[in-house]
Amino acid sequence: MYPFLRENRFERRSKEAEMKLDSARSLKQEFLHQLRTGEALAHRAGPESMAVVERRLVASAAPESPSAGGVAIGIAPTGRAGDYNIGVQVQDQNEETRRVVRYLAKVAPGETVVQFVGRVRPMHTNVARPLVPGVSIGHPMVGAGTLGAFVKVAGSSNLHALSNNHVLAASNRGVPGDPIHQPGPYDHKTANTMIGVLATAVDLIPGDAVANIVDAATCEVDESLAGGLEPAFPYGISNVTAPEEGLAVKKIGRTTDETDGSILMFELRNLWVDYGDSLGVLTFDNQIAIIGQQDQPFSSSGDSGSLVFSVDPPAAVGLLFAGSETGPGGQPVTYANPIDPVLEQIHATLAF
Known part of the structure; x- marks a missing residue:
């Protein structure tokens, strides 16, 4: 279902478990796409939450609205030269943001850093x-x-x-x-x-x-x-x-x-x-x-x-x-x- 993510994890294993900057940027873009199109919210969602996602997408003027979910995604240096994680900053604690965080942690285990920063x-x-x-x-x-x-x-x-x-x-x-x-x-x-x-x-x-x-x-x-x-x-x-x-x-x-x-x-x-x-x-x-x-x-x-x-x-x-x-x-x-x-x-x- 997520060939890009599978390819990315294989690349990390072949490089001694380091995520290079280009790989981190590509993974970040994939996460953003899934966040903005509702794929991350739809992960393991029940009928009610899927309906919420569908209503949001229908109401949006753009198919990938940049203001999705109160979750910001960036590049987080690990402190080891040449190694990076995906940085996730949560600005609003609710069921949707929790579902997104769980999803990101599952598809990229050990490769995400999650921080709650509030408003x-x-x-x-x-x-x-x-x-x-x-x-x-x-x-x-x-x-x-x-x-x-x-x-x-x-x-x-x-x-x-x-x-x-x-x-x-x-x-x-x-x-x-x-x-x-x-x-x-x-x-x-x-x-x-x-x-x-x-x-x-x-x-x-x-x-x-x-x-x-x-x-x-x-x-x-x-x-x-x-x-x-x-x-x-x-x-x-x-x-x-x-x-x-x-x-x-x-x-x-x-x-x-x-x-x-x-x-x-x-x-x-x-x-x-x-x-x-x-x-x-x-x-x-x-x-x-x-x-x-x-x-x-x-x-x-x-x-x-x-x-x-x-x-x-x-x-x-x-x-x-x-x-x-x-x-x-x-x-x-x-x-x-x-x-x-x-x-x-x-x-x-x-x-x-």
Whole structure:
């Protein structure tokens, strides 16, 4: 019934029980297909649950809706060089998600890592002059997030501050030219905190017909800003790198300052993020999951927009945008957009 899965398990046995990255990616795609078409839910289902599956598929505008089941699936490094598992993050505990987890564990025994993370939400103090990455920033309609980095945007001679759409554009409600403040409105200490204007925001796509990849926006910084800015603070990051097995990362954020973490999963698809009343629950694909080191959280509310980066050598990895209620050992998980599509969609390069 599942020739692909049988072939994959045979390949692992022939490679000393290691699942290579290409095999993990293929298996992940097969699981996602089965999840989105209802095959995983239909496994050992009775008449009632099959009827639920059929109603969902009929009601869906797309045959493979990216928002199926509250179960996100990605790549989880095992800690052994060149060996990977399928990472499963459960965001809602109900009979359907339990059935999916049981199914995945049965068809790929010993090859799945399951974590309950709960609901995932976007993350939201003083005046900082010169302006540097890691400080509070925000649109007048939001509380406060983090200035992640400075970028050079095609067609503009001024430097731009990079953060999230939900920080700089108030989750699609802002329009180009809106004032941007540092610190963000929640942290206002003086009346004169405007540093520039909203320039570009990548639209967040509601519903489940299309998955989002990035939550990103830029502020064009006023070139006459008193005190200027220091794009190179503190690590001088101008290169980018992809998330990979064993990669240690850092971030500097408005709330938790500088923290250390490691890549928990990458290429995570079907991730539900709850944007509240403004947009509801959005689906994200190809995301990065990060866990803090030494039992400390990697981020907290207000750290949204932080640049996630490696240190040796310094290179940008992702743009932090959300966090979970819980995770492995009760520790919340942080989520970041991969940096390459962020820069591509805002037509920018890192500046330092």
